[in-house]
Amino acid sequence: xxxxxxxxxxxxxxxxxxxxxxxxxxxxxxxxxxxxxxxxxxxxxxxxxxxxxxxxxxxxxxxxxxxxxxxxxxxxxxxxxxxxxxxxxxxxxxxxxxxxxxxxxx
Amino acid sequence: xxxxxxxxxxxxxxxxxxxxxxxxxxxxxxxxxxxxxxxxxxxxxxxxxxxxxxxxxxxxxxxxxxxxxxxxxxxxxxxxxxxxxxxxxxxxxxxxxxxxxxxxxxxxxxxxxxxxxxxxxxxxxxxxxxxxxxxxxxxxxxxxxxxxxxxxxxxxxxxxxxxxxxxxxxxxxxxxxxxxxxxxxxxxxxxxxxxxxxxxxxxxxxxxxxxxxxxxxxxxxxxxxxxxxxxxxxxxxxxxxxxxxxxxxxxxxxxxxxxxxxxxxxxxxxxxxxxxxxxxxxxxxxxxxxxxxxxxxxxxxxxxxxxxxxxxxxxxxxxxxxxxxxxxxxxxxxxxxxxxxxxxxxxxxxxxxxxxxxxxxxxxxxxxxxxxxxxxxxxxxxxxxxxxxxxxxxxxxxxxxxxxxxxxxxxxxxxxxxxxxxxxxxxxxxxxxxxxxxxxxxxxxxxxxxxxxxxxxxxxxxxxxxxxxxxxxxxxxxxxxxxxxxxxxxxxxxxxxxxxxxxxxxxxxxxxxxxxxxxxxxxxxxxxxxxxxxxxxxxxxxxxxxxxxxxxxxxxxxxxxxxxxxxxxxxxxxxxxxxxxxxxxxxxxxxxxxxxxxxxxxxxxxxxxxxxxxxxxxxxxxxxxxxxxxxxxxxxxxxxxxxxxxxxxxxxxxxxxxxxxxxxxxxxxxxxxxxxxxxxxxxxxxxxxxxxxxxxxx
Numbered sequence: 001x002x003x004x005x006x007x008x009x010x011x012x013x014x015x016x017x018x019x020x021x022x023x024x025x026x027x028x029x030x031x032x033x034x035x036x037x038x039x040x041x042x043x044x045x046x047x048x049x050x051x052x053x054x055x056x057x058x059x060x061x062x063x064x065x066x067x068x069x070x071x072x073x074x075x076x077x078x079x080x081x082x083x084x085x086x087x088x089x090x091x092x093x094x095x096x097x098x099x100x101x102x103x104x105x106x
Numbered sequence: 107x108x109x110x111x112x113x114x115x116x117x118x119x120x121x122x123x124x125x126x127x128x129x130x131x132x133x134x135x136x137x138x139x140x141x142x143x144x145x146x147x148x149x150x151x152x153x154x155x156x157x158x159x160x161x162x163x164x165x166x167x168x169x170x171x172x173x174x175x176x177x178x179x180x181x182x183x184x185x186x187x188x189x190x191x192x193x194x195x196x197x198x199x200x201x202x203x204x205x206x207x208x209x210x211x212x213x214x215x216x217x218x219x220x221x222x223x224x225x226x227x228x229x230x231x232x233x234x235x236x237x238x239x240x241x242x243x244x245x246x247x248x249x250x251x252x253x254x255x256x257x258x259x260x261x262x263x264x265x266x267x268x269x270x271x272x273x274x275x276x277x278x279x280x281x282x283x284x285x286x287x288x289x290x291x292x293x294x295x296x297x298x299x300x301x302x303x304x305x306x307x308x309x310x311x312x313x314x315x316x317x318x319x320x321x322x323x324x325x326x327x328x329x330x331x332x333x334x335x336x337x338x339x340x341x342x343x344x345x346x347x348x349x350x351x352x353x354x355x356x357x358x359x360x361x362x363x364x365x366x367x368x369x370x371x372x373x374x375x376x377x378x379x380x381x382x383x384x385x386x387x388x389x390x391x392x393x394x395x396x397x398x399x400x401x402x403x404x405x406x407x408x409x410x411x412x413x414x415x416x417x418x419x420x421x422x423x424x425x426x427x428x429x430x431x432x433x434x435x436x437x438x439x440x441x442x443x444x445x446x447x448x449x450x451x452x453x454x455x456x457x458x459x460x461x462x463x464x465x466x467x468x469x470x471x472x473x474x475x476x477x478x479x480x481x482x483x484x485x486x487x488x489x490x491x492x493x494x495x496x497x498x499x500x501x502x503x504x505x506x507x508x509x510x511x512x513x514x515x516x517x518x519x520x521x522x523x524x525x526x527x528x529x530x531x532x533x534x535x536x537x538x539x540x541x542x543x544x545x546x547x548x549x550x551x552x553x554x555x556x557x558x559x560x561x562x563x564x565x566x567x568x569x570x571x572x573x574x575x576x577x578x579x580x581x582x583x584x585x586x587x588x589x590x591x592x593x594x595x596x597x598x599x600x601x602x603x604x605x606x607x608x609x610x611x612x613x614x615x616x617x618x619x620x621x622x623x624x625x626x627x628x629x630x631x632x633x634x635x636x637x638x639x640x641x642x643x644x645x646x647x648x649x650x651x652x653x654x655x656x657x658x659x660x661x662x663x664x665x666x667x668x669x670x671x672x673x674x675x676x677x678x679x680x681x682x683x684x685x686x687x688x689x690x691x692x693x694x695x696x697x698x699x700x701x702x703x704x705x706x707x708x709x710x711x712x713x714x715x716x717x718x719x720x721x722x723x724x725x726x727x728x729x730x731x732x733x734x735x736x737x738x739x740x741x742x743x744x745x746x747x748x749x750x751x752x753x754x755x756x757x758x759x760x761x762x763x764x765x766x767x768x769x770x771x772x773x774x775x776x777x778x779x780x781x782x783x784x785x786x787x788x789x790x791x792x793x794x795x796x797x798x799x800x801x802x803x804x
Contacts, residue, residue, distance in 0.1 A: 016271045019307040027302055047276045048266075048310055052299055060302035081278050084285050086292025086314065104296050 006032070007071065009039040016049040026057050034066050040095050041072030046081060058105060070095030115160040117425070119205055122156075124491065125149050126198050130191055131494050137186035140286070146194070147176045153201060164211040164219065165204045171223040172197045175230055184230055193229065195495075197222050257288075257319055259346035259411055260327050261404065265313035267337035275334055277310060283330045288320030289414065291407040293400045313339075315400045319348065319411035345404070348412040356408045362401040369393050428521065431482055438478045439761035443780045445471045450783060475761075483665075484524055486564045486571070487515025492528075493535055497560060500539050507556050508543050510535075513563035519571050523663055526643055527573070530636045534575050534659055535560060537633065542579030542657055552654070554578065566665075570645070570687070573661040582651040584608035591617065609649045609657075613637040641793045644670070644685060644776075672779075674758040674787065675738060675751040678727040681787040683760055683779055684749065688740040688792045692754050695735045709737070709748065718748030719799045721790075724774065742796035749792070762789060773798055 006029050010022050029036045038057070043050075054070075061068035072095050082088050082102070092101040099106050126149035133142040150173045158166035172194065178184035200218055204211055211219065262284070266277045284290050298311040318327060324342060331340040346356065357365070360374035369388050389395045445468055452464040490512040501508040519527075543549075543558035550556060561576040584605040591597045596614045603611075611617055615634040640647045644664045651657035664670070664687060672683035673692075693711060695718075709716045718737055721727070737748035760779040765772065776791035 015276075016308060023302060023305065023307050030302070046278075047271075048278050048312065049271060049307055051278075051294075052305060052311060053302070053307060055296055055299045056302040056305040059300065063301045081282070084290075084292065085278055085281050086294050086316075103294070 004033060005035040005037060007037045007039050009042050009072070011042040013045045014043045014050040014053075015045055015047040019049040019053055022050075023053060023056075026053070027060075030057075030060055030064060030066060030068075035069065036061065036066070037069045037071045038095070039072040040070060040074050040078065040098070043078055044075055046078050051082070051085065051087060054102070055105070070099050074098055112160050112162075114425075115156055115162075116205055118156065119153060120202075122149050122153050123198055123202055124488075126153070127195065127495055128491050130194055130198070131498065133186060134188070134191045140180075143176075143180050143186070147173065147180050150176055157205075162205065164216070165201055168197070168204065168219045168223065169201060172226060175226045178230055187229070190226075190229055193222065193226050197226070257321050257348050257411070257415055258323070258344050259317060259319040259348060259408055260324065261341075261343050261345045262314075262316040262318065262327060262331075263339065263341040264316060264331065265339035266310045266334065268309040268311065270310045270334060270338060271308055273333075277312075277314075280330055280334070281314070281316070284316055284318055284327070287318055287322050287326055287330070289407075289411055290316060290318040291403055292316050293396075293403050295396050295400075297394070297396060315404075317345070317404055317407040319346075319407070319414075346408045346411070348408070348415045356405055356412075359398070359401050359405065362404055363388065363393070363397060366397070366401075368397040368401075431521075435478055435482065438475050439763065442471055442475055442761050446781070447784060479520070482521050483518035484521045485516050486519050486524055486527075486573075487512070487517075489524055489528055489531065490515045490562055490564075493531065493562060496532065496535060497539065500536065501543070501558075504539060505545060506539065506543050506558065507546050508539055508558040508560060510560045510562060513561065514565045517564040517566060517571055519564075519663065519665060523643060523665075526639065527661075527663065530639045530661075531562075531573070531575070533633070533636050535562075538575060538577040538579065538657070542577040542581070544580055567662070570662045570664055573663060574658060575661075576656065576658040578656040581653040581656050582609050582612070582649075583653060587611045606650075609651050612649065613647070642776075644687065646793075670760055670762060670789070672758050672760050672789065673738060674755040674781075675736075675749075676753045676755055677721055677725060677751055678729045680725065680727060681755070681781060681785065682721070682725075682751070683758060683787050683789045684738050684740065684792060685789065686757070688742075690739040690741050690746055693737050693739060693748075695737050695750060697731070697733050697735075700735075711739070711746075711748075714746070716746055716748050717799075718750055719795060721749050721751055724795070740792045740796070742793055745796075747792075747796045747799070749790070749795070760787075760789070 008022075008025055008029055010018075010025075012018075014022060026036065026038070036057075038054075057068050060066075074093055074095065074097075076093075079088070079092055079098070082098070083091060087103055088098070088101040089103060090101045092098040126146060129142055129145040129149060133139065133146055136142055150169055154166050154169035154173055157163075157169060175184065175190075176194070179186060179190070184190070200215075200222055204215060204219075207215070264277075264280075266275075270277060281292060284292075293315040295313045295315075298313075299305070300311075320326065324344060327342050328335075328340075331338070331342075334340065360369070363369040364371045364374055369391075373388065373391060389398055445464075449464050449468060452460045493512070494510055497508055497510040538560050539558075543560070544552070544554070546556040549558065559578050561574070563574045563576075565572050585608075587608045588597070588603060588611070591608075591611045591614065592599050592601075594617065596611060596617055597603065612633045613636070615632070617632055617634065637647050640661055640663070646662050648660045648662075649657060650660070670683075671686040673686055673689055675682050675684060693709075695709065699709070707718050707720070709718055716737075716739065722731070732752050735750050735752060736754050737750050738754065739746050739748050741747075758781075762777040763779060764777055765775065769775070774791050774795040775788045776794075777789045778786050779789060781787050
């Protein structure tokens with residue numbers, strides 16, 4: 001039976017310098033698997049480019065009729081930046097909570 | 107006159123010093139936090155200013171030197187190190203000492219001032235030598251707060267240039283800086299973000315609306331965007347002044363949208379005419395729903411900031427000396443007593459008009475009593491914060507590492523209770539650190555984190571506050587406790603004790619298991635004193651422990667000492683009050699049953715043996731006993747014990763009066779109260795009576 005899901009776990013910085021690379025892996029994942037999970041546990045730093053990536057990936061999945069999910073514990077610094085930027089309706093410390101908390105996400 | 111001001115200043119300074127201490131301890135945990143750095147700086151600055159005003163020249167000069175060094179920290183020329191925190195804490199203690207003396211600093215204190223200042227300056231010189239060049243302070247973050255102006259709310263429309271990343275700007279960082287100015291709400295617009303396959307990851311397409319309420323002024327808000335203003339679109343407008351517009355309703359949705367040019371005024375008018383919700387109508391008419399959402403958020407932000415400001419203004423308080431409060435409580439106590447007498451008299455006279463006035467009077471008296479009591483209630487957190495320092499200093503003295511976590515600091519307790527809780531809590535925490543928490547090496551060996559954790563929490567539970575002190579240390583060793591107790595003759599060699607009973611041995615008088623006398627515990631004050639003090643407060647203490655994972659002490663403390671719920675009982679012609687919190691049940695003791703036992707003071711109460719105490723004997727009450735007496739069963743430590751009385755009259759809320767100095771040490775009586783008919787009833791200290799009786803029996 002073919003694999004139906006894949007998990008991507010970017011490590012370290014998820015900032016503009018590395019975002020093209022993460023975008024590429026995500027697109028490849030969407031081509032091969034109906035469900036793509038982004039594990040946020042190893043991400044230490046983010047910036048605006050990463051926020052774009054999150055929403056764009058969500059939209060990509062919706063456009064293709066696929067599933068994009070978030071997973072893993074979220075570093076405090078990452079959660080705080082998202083919250084301060086007004087992207088979160090409530091505090092979130094895991095990927096699942098983040099899906100709930102992110103505006104216009106779920 | 108000036109002395110009075112100096113005393114006031116001392117009081118204020120004590121508060122400032124406490125704030126300083128707390129801020130320093132927080133700074134130690136978050137050395138990079140600019141907010142903490144400025145609160146430390148501000149506290150020292152205020153102390154300097156007020157000290158000079160009230161003639162404490164030596165304090166002012168010393169504080170000035172410390173402040174100079176702290177200023178270096180504030181402008182990021184000096185970093186926050188453990189040495190800096192230690193020295194500043196020492197400086198704080200030194201200021202406290204200096205304030206205590208009326209004559210100015212003596213030679214020793216002056217030398218100490220010089221020594222501390224020298225050490226602080228050395229830190230600065232050392233760091234300057236260590237860094238080749240000092241970095242420029244960053245654009246907005248590190249600027250000292252200018253003289254605080256009045257609050258205003260600003261709307262910021264921020265549309266970053268798509269290429270904003272190219273010049274190294276992170277828009278999220280700018281937003282973080284905006285948050286530093288004050289209460290801030292952000293609305294991101296995500297509509298331009300495409301699907302991933304179409305996304306150019308190096309372009310910024312999200313724009314924001316921000317609402318920030320700050321005292322820093324328009325320019326401070328603009329300064330945040332100073333370096334991006336050329337390329338990006340930044341519009342900053344003042345939209346509300348919560349201080350002066352408090353009473354006026356804020357703009358309506360339509361007005362906001364029209365002001366922003368999102369909707370045409372005529373469309374809004376049409377919507378109002380059609381009695382439709384403006385938001386829905388405009389969205390139907392093609393207005394971006396994000397704008398409507400932002401306008402709603404704007405209203406919400408303004409409402410919240412006005413509310414916050416209002417509560418801040420209301421929170422202003424006045425300082426009243428605690429003696430005045432105590433006098434007030436005494437007077438209210440008298441009033442409550444008089445009111446009870448009045449009610450009795452009115453009932454006797456039976457005049458309906460009088461009765462109705464007396465009832466209204468009773469309601470007002472009750473409210474007054476509750477209000478007066480609530481004025482004396484303080485959050486226990488003020489005491490908790492002192493323990494942070496205690497744990498910090500003690501653990502370093504003992505070569506251990508420990509942190510204290512506090513919960514429920516907002517729980518309120520009568521101020522007298524809080525004052526009297528301090529010593530027992532200090533002792534318990536010392537014990538936890540000394541006997542409970544292991545050394546870092548030992549903890550590493552056991553696979554525990556190097557730093558032990560002491561949890562201190564408070565919560566309400568009925569008429570009590572439960573205070574828990576929990577550590578993650580070694581726990582109690584039941585076997586060792588048993589051995590020591592036998593050695594010291596506290597228990598017999600053949601006594602069989604459950605583990606829990608062994609744990610309770612630590613409360614036995616003269617019991618101490620510390621194998622070495624350290625400066626921390628083992629000062630001759632044992633846990634028995636802790637138990638006695640807690641019981642003197644009308645509270646109780648219980649311990650639980652799991653070997654290897656720590657101990658938990660649980661204190662149950664009555665909310666107030668000034669008023670208790672009691673059970674009024676009669677012995678001959680005398681009346682007594684038994685605190686209701688200790689009462690388990692009331693049962694009858696028929697004369698036949700007493701005679702049957704032939705003088706043995708034991709009763710079979712539903713299959714359990716219940717020892718009882720003859721209060722008539724203790725208080726030498728003469729006269730004939732009634733045929734059926736009553737026993738008030740109270741719990742004392744882990745046991746039940748009965749007190750034989752002639753009659754239980756009923757529930758009685760009572761204002762406690764202290765006994766005169768001559769009678770204060772009387773065993774078994776904790777105070778007195780004046781009854782409705784003007785007679786006096788003694789309040790029984792049931793815990794003490796039980797202990798004395800049990801001791802005599804043994």
